[in-house]
Amino acid sequence: MTVILSQSFTGVSIGAVLLLIALGLSLTFGQMGVINMAHGEFIMAGAYTVYLLQGPIGSAGVSLLVALPVAFAVAGAMGAALEWLLIRRLYARPLDTLLVTWGVSLMLQQLARDLFGAPNVHTGTPSWLSGRITLIGGDDPLTLAHGRLFILGLALAAVVALTLTLRLTPLGRRIRAVVQHRDLAEASGIATARVDRVTFVLGSGLAGLAGVALTLVGPIGPTMGTNVIIDAFLVVVVGGIGQLRGAVIAAFALGVLQAVMEYSTTVSVARVTVLVAIVAFLQWRPQGIHTLRTRSLA
Amino acid sequence: MLEITGLVAGYDRTTVLHGVSLTVPEDGVATVLGHNGAGKSTLLRAAVGLIRPRSGTVILDGEDITRLPAHRRARRGIAYVPQGQQSFPQLTTMENLRLIADGRRDGRAALDEALDLFPALREVTTRPAGLLSGGQRQQLALARALMTRPRLLLLDEPTEGIQPSVVREIQTTILDLSGRGGLSVLLVEQHVGFALRAAQRYYVLEAGRITSSGPGTADAEAAVREALRV
Numbered sequence: 001m002t003v004i005l006s007q008s009f010t011g012v013s014i015g016a017v018l019l020l021i022a023l024g025l026s027l028t029f030g031q032m033g034v035i036n037m038a039h040g041e042f043i044m045a046g047a048y049t050v051y052l053l054q055g056p057i058g059s060a061g062v063s064l065l066v067a068l069p070v071a072f073a074v075a076g077a078m079g080a081a082l083e084w085l086l087i088r089r090l091y092a093r094p095l096d097t098l099l100v101t102w103g104v105s106l107m108l109q110q111l112a113r114d115l116f117g118a119p120n121v122h123t124g125t126p127s128w129l130s131g132r133i134t135l136i137g138g139d140d141p142l143t144l145a146h147g148r149l150f151i152l153g154l155a156l157a158a159v160v161a162l163t164l165t166l167r168l169t170p171l172g173r174r175i176r177a178v179v180q181h182r183d184l185a186e187a188s189g190i191a192t193a194r195v196d197r198v199t200f201v202l203g204s205g206l207a208g209l210a211g212v213a214l215t216l217v218g219p220i221g222p223t224m225g226t227n228v229i230i231d232a233f234l235v236v237v238v239g240g241i242g243q244l245r246g247a248v249i250a251a252f253a254l255g256v257l258q259a260v261m262e263y264s265t266t267v268s269v270a271r272v273t274v275l276v277a278i279v280a281f282l283q284w285r286p287q288g289i290h291t292l293r294t295r296s297l298a
Numbered sequence: 299m300l301e302i303t304g305l306v307a308g309y310d311r312t313t314v315l316h317g318v319s320l321t322v323p324e325d326g327v328a329t330v331l332g333h334n335g336a337g338k339s340t341l342l343r344a345a346v347g348l349i350r351p352r353s354g355t356v357i358l359d360g361e362d363i364t365r366l367p368a369h370r371r372a373r374r375g376i377a378y379v380p381q382g383q384q385s386f387p388q389l390t391t392m393e394n395l396r397l398i399a400d401g402r403r404d405g406r407a408a409l410d411e412a413l414d415l416f417p418a419l420r421e422v423t424t425r426p427a428g429l430l431s432g433g434q435r436q437q438l439a440l441a442r443a444l445m446t447r448p449r450l451l452l453l454d455e456p457t458e459g460i461q462p463s464v465v466r467e468i469q470t471t472i473l474d475l476s477g478r479g480g481l482s483v484l485l486v487e488q489h490v491g492f493a494l495r496a497a498q499r500y501y502v503l504e505a506g507r508i509t510s511s512g513p514g515t516a517d518a519e520a521a522v523r524e525a526l527r528v
Binding site for chain 1: 346347348367368369372373378380384385386387388389393396397398400401442446
């Protein structure tokens with residue numbers, strides 16, 4: 001019994017990581033339609049931020065908390081630079097954007113190798129995240145790792161903050177308006193080019209947060225972004241493009257499926273199963289989990 | 299008020315407008331009549347700044363705005379109601395209106411005025427705009443445009459595709475607004491009778507060229523109908 005519970009929790013925590021890495025993409029890819037292959041390197045930048053801050057700050061616990069806003073700012077600034085230098089010239093050309101940002105991704109990976117070396121680096125785990133909560137004791141215990149709970153909390157906090165921003169703030173209304181009808185927004189007096197930039201910065205900043213979270217579950221290295229970027233795109237596509245709610249459901253569904261399959265088979269078989277499930281799902285529902293309801297064709 | 303001179307514009311490799319000139323009188327209404335595909339909507343899109351003309355000028359109150367992006371033209375008092383009751387479909391009625399109010403110091407007052415002008419919108423404030431009826435969506439579009447307190451209103455076939463009972467209501471609103479002073483209107487229409495009733499000046503657009511124009515009087519109707527005969 002506790003095996004099922006503990007595997008479900010593992011699945012949920014895999015889902016939380018997926019959700020964090022996909023959340024920024026749900027803005028830049030889902031809302032804006034920009035295929036940013038360098039999104040993974042923004043995640044990497046967030047992770048190296050933790051590494052860099054740990055030296056001067058010392059305490060792993062303090063540096064992790066400080067790293068959250070700093071990584072958001074670092075990745076956001078990288079996003080702003082990328083948008084301003086390249087992407088804003090390519091909005092109508094998705095395939096060119098893919099190639100260009102892939103090139104940027106390779107350059108950023110090499111930059112990371114030059115700065116930090118090719119081998120992975122490690123950060124200390126904060127003492128307040130190294131323990132486990134014991135829910136069920138005895139011979140068949142159910143324990144939850146603090147680090148995993150922290151990631152789950154961070155993912156949920158990020159989803160709530162992003163949802164509230166999109167739903168309730170003037171900026172959120174503008175972002176949604178530009179996505180739904182760019183020309184009408186522009187003609188209504190909204191500076192759509194500026195809204196694009198802010199949206200891209202938000203999405204990139206969220207990648208920085210994901211990078212911070214990833215330092216708790218794995219090593220920090222130049223290729224860590226590439227390793228997770230495909231999963232992030234899959235979550236957004238399965239969730240339904242432009243649909244935050246769909247991305248949340250997709251992340252946890254894929255996480256739980258992965259965990260259950262890993263327990264009953266092997267990691268590789270689980271991976272294959274998840275990918276086959278995604279292909280089958282998209283055959284059945286190409287538009288993803290969540291669909292729009294609207295009477296007008298626009 | 300608005301002076302368009304020698305406007306050449308189109309999309310990619312096709313040219314739709316071949317040198318169009320027209321004037322919207324101060325506090326008055328000018329109407330552009332023409333068949334589908336004549337270039338009426340392209341003309342409005344160029345006037346509002348959504349497409350960049352290849353040549354020609356757009357002058358608003360003596361100022362050349364030809365190169366100004368659309369959102370800055372909007373801030374100078376040009377409001378645009380596109381064809382087909384367009385809105386932000388997944389934003390609720392209220393969100394559609396607040397979107398316009400957000401950027402304005404008098405936003406709250408403008409929003410209240412808009413709801414007073416179109417009380418039917420009060421019943422559907424929480425419904426996504428994409429689920430409103432055509433008439434409701436057109437009222438929403440007019441409300442959004444008027445909230446910017448425009449000096450010039452560009453209307454693209456405001457009654458097309460709307461149930462007949464609401465058409466009269468929208469026509470009355472347009473006549474009221476244009477009679478109020480401080481607002482000029484450039485109206486693209488298929489209903490010749492209504493257009494000439496509202497306008498001081500008419501232009502007939504055919505295949506991207508103005509083929510006839512004149513004052514919008516009762517005598518004009520026969521001439522316009524003749525010009526538009528296929």
